[in-house]
Amino acid sequence: MQNISYSIASDLLKNKAIFIYGSLLAVLGWGMFLIESQPEKTILALLQITLIVVPLMTGIFATIYYYNSAEFVQLLLIQPLRRSSIIWGIFAGLTSGFVLSFLVGIGLPLLLFYPTTASIHLILSGIFLSVIFTGLALLVSTHQQDKARSIGFVLLLWIFFTFIFDGILLWTMYQLADYPIEKSILFVTFLNPVSVARTLVVMQTEAAALLGLSGAIFQDFFGSLKGSFIAILALIIWGVIPYLFIKRKFLTRDF
Amino acid sequence: MLTRSGMIALILFFHCSLGANTITVGKNLSVKSIAQALTLVKNGDSILVKKGTYHEKTLMIKQSITLFTKESAKIDAQGVANDLLVIFADNVRIKGFQFVNVGVSFLKEAAAIRLVHCKNVIVENNKIDSCFFGIYIEQAKNSIISDNQIRGAFKDEASAGNAIHAWKGKALSICNNFITGHRDGIYFEFVNNSFIENNKSQYNLRYGLHFMFSNDDGYENNIFQDNGAGVAVMFSRNIIMRNNQFIHNWGGASYGLLLKEISDGSIDKNQFIENTIGIMAEGANRLTISNNKFMLNGTAMDIKGNCLDNKIIQNDFVANTFEVVTNSKQNNNFFNENYWSNYSGYDLNRDSFGDIAYRPVNLFAKITNEVPSATFLLHSPFVRLMEIGEKIFPQFIPQSLMDKRPKIKPYADD
Numbered sequence A: 001m002q003n004i005s006y007s008i009a010s011d012l013l014k015n016k017a018i019f020i021y022g023s024l025l026a027v028l029g030w031g032m033f034l035i036e037s038q039p040e041k042t043i044l045a046l047l048q049i050t051l052i053v054v055p056l057m058t059g060i061f062a063t064i065y066y067y068n069s070a071e072f073v074q075l076l077l078i079q080p081l082r083r084s085s086i087i088w089g090i091f092a093g094l095t096s097g098f099v100l101s102f103l104v105g106i107g108l109p110l111l112l113f114y115p116t117t118a119s120i121h122l123i124l125s126g127i128f129l130s131v132i133f134t135g136l137a138l139l140v141s142t143h144q145q146d147k148a149r150s151i152g153f154v155l156l157l158w159i160f161f162t163f164i165f166d167g168i169l170l171w172t173m174y175q176l177a178d179y180p181i182e183k184s185i186l187f188v189t190f191l192n193p194v195s196v197a198r199t200l201v202v203m204q205t206e207a208a209a210l211l212g213l214s215g216a217i218f219q220d221f222f223g224s225l226k227g228s229f230i231a232i233l234a235l236i237i238w239g240v241i242p243y244l245f246i247k248r249k250f251l252t253r254d255f
Numbered sequence B: 001m002l003t004r005s006g007m008i009a010l011i012l013f014f015h016c017s018l019g020a021n022t023i024t025v026g027k028n029l030s031v032k033s034i035a036q037a038l039t040l041v042k043n044g045d046s047i048l049v050k051k052g053t054y055h056e057k058t059l060m061i062k063q064s065i066t067l068f069t070k071e072s073a074k075i076d077a078q079g080v081a082n083d084l085l086v087i088f089a090d091n092v093r094i095k096g097f098q099f100v101n102v103g104v105s106f107l108k109e110a111a112a113i114r115l116v117h118c119k120n121v122i123v124e125n126n127k128i129d130s131c132f133f134g135i136y137i138e139q140a141k142n143s144i145i146s147d148n149q150i151r152g153a154f155k156d157e158a159s160a161g162n163a164i165h166a167w168k169g170k171a172l173s174i175c176n177n178f179i180t181g182h183r184d185g186i187y188f189e190f191v192n193n194s195f196i197e198n199n200k201s202q203y204n205l206r207y208g209l210h211f212m213f214s215n216d217d218g219y220e221n222n223i224f225q226d227n228g229a230g231v232a233v234m235f236s237r238n239i240i241m242r243n244n245q246f247i248h249n250w251g252g253a254s255y256g257l258l259l260k261e262i263s264d265g266s267i268d269k270n271q272f273i274e275n276t277i278g279i280m281a282e283g284a285n286r287l288t289i290s291n292n293k294f295m296l297n298g299t300a301m302d303i304k305g306n307c308l309d310n311k312i313i314q315n316d317f318v319a320n321t322f323e324v325v326t327n328s329k330q331n332n333n334f335f336n337e338n339y340w341s342n343y344s345g346y347d348l349n350r351d352s353f354g355d356i357a358y359r360p361v362n363l364f365a366k367i368t369n370e371v372p373s374a375t376f377l378l379h380s381p382f383v384r385l386m387e388i389g390e391k392i393f394p395q396f397i398p399q400s401l402m403d404k405r406p407k408i409k410p411y412a413d414d
Helices: A002-014 A016-035 A039-068 A070-078 A083-113 A117-142 A147-175 A182-189 A193-205 A213-222 A225-252 B004-016 B034-040 B363-370 B372-377 B381-392
Strands: B022-025 B046-049 B053-055 B059-061 B066-069 B074-076 B085-087 B093-095 B098-100 B111-116 B122-124 B127-129 B133-141 B144-146 B149-151 B164-170 B173-175 B178-180 B186-192 B195-197 B200-202 B209-212 B218-220 B223-225 B231-234 B240-242 B245-247 B257-263 B266-268 B271-273 B277-285 B288-290 B293-295 B299-303 B311-313 B316-318 B322-325 B334-336
Touching: A002 A016, A002 A083, A016 A039, A016 A083, A039 A070, A039 A083, A039 A117, A039 A147, A039 A193, A039 B381, A070 A083, A083 A117, A083 A225, A117 A147, A117 A193, A117 A225, A147 A182, A147 A193, A147 B372, A147 B381, A182 A193, A182 A213, A182 B372, A193 A213, A193 A225, A213 A225, B022 B034, B034 B046, B034 B059, B322 B363, B363 B372, B363 B381
Parallel strands: B022 B046, B046 B066, B053 B074, B059 B085, B066 B093, B074 B098, B085 B111, B093 B122, B098 B127, B111 B133, B122 B144, B127 B149, B133 B164, B144 B173, B149 B178, B164 B186, B173 B195, B178 B200, B186 B209, B195 B218, B200 B223, B209 B231, B218 B240, B223 B245, B231 B257, B240 B266, B245 B271, B257 B277, B266 B288, B271 B293, B277 B299, B288 B311, B293 B316, B299 B322, B311 B334
Antiparallel strands: none
């Protein structure tokens, strides 16, 4: 089992695409700190990168990788190996490759130039987003024979979670502006891993703009240790549930 | 308005011209208490108080005297809620004492030092600790309050007093004081032609400095830090605010400077750093806000729709989450030649001003103003997308609220 994930991870690290992804993050992560004199602003820029680039790249790469390694997977399936250990190997190998690129590209400069709780939360968010979107990509890929359709679907998921979800949320807020909806919004947020990741970091950086009654409610929740804990728990669930579906499909699938 | 040194010279001249005795008060001397000494003085005399703690009831000064100590004698009210020292006479000078433990009362405003109907009084170099009110000025003229340290340890606003409280006054000079832990650091009500300079007011429960119905005053070179709600200037005219620092006034209902129903003043060369809201303006008219620096505030300026004809020129706005917020579609104020760190235009003709006008009101700021719960979407990629769209095709933010000549580099770097 470890062998499969190890070989996939090492194969991924030799992959040109993952190298480009890693170097893109590194250029952004290290470069931002070198040109921007205010680390408070840099961390916000890196937050945007983490929220937009990480889900997109991991999702697309994981999908492409899964289809490109279809023959390798079939080869593995012939061997006397358990299917559950094969799919775990693929999942773990892919995520460790992405997480490693993220840590080197964004995590390391954050820890070196701006070691604060906000940075640590951003790194955690980045790691979780890598895992979650790899999971979502594999979920789509295992349920879909056609590579192009899978990529399209993963792109749609990405657009939905990064942009459309917040758009719908904002529209709802306008419709229900007269009601005390803050608590319900808190729960709705957990339906979107990107929102949870964003909130986790924002609450650590800029309390100022979030003050006022609504802000205070969010601040009370996410600013506290309990809030951070629940948010991280939500992200873990977002990582685990797609994997369970992937596994179920992979075990019963006819190759 | 008399300058401070001019006032001192005048008062000193007055003191010297009378020719005077000095009565010394000490535990081992024939005059053992200040109250006793006060019965012996006539106009122009001095009372020198030796080292020690003096438990006094209310001391009434009815002659023009100098009451001073060189060894920071302590006058203790022992928690009784009565004034410790009341000055009824003109030309009085109080110097070097420690006043402690004036009790809290909900019926009267007991203070360590009270000035009543007097002029040319100097209160300097005193330390006032744990007193309900520090220095209470009631109808005084031409007086100086300087180099005092006033410390309170209040926990809640309702039972706290102000450190320097002036009710009706003219030509007062409040300078070089250090104030902390009271309700309002300095409170002015019906005080005209007065000047507040070089004070540091911090960790007060309400405002660092509070103006009500006071006209033609100025404050310069003060530091207001970590107060409940910064500085409030309300219902006043012609206030000059220059070179002050408003730092880290942070909290749910907090701001650096609150302007409410004020007109014809100027706000010049101040620094607003890390406040929830830098300047909050409601009904502020004909003010000139220039050469200030707004840095790392949640909102740099919240300027409501009822503010008219203000000029906001040549300020630096650096790294604020929101630069300008308003609740109106109209704009009746004039923004020009400010530096905005979020500006991304260019300067082809190299005159150091950007060629494209800048709209500092951010769409998201407007949204949160209408739907407060939308604060939750701060830094959401979707909000970013909307802002870019709004910048290209402005629809929602006030069209006329724009800076036609945004500066390319901060003034601080020139």
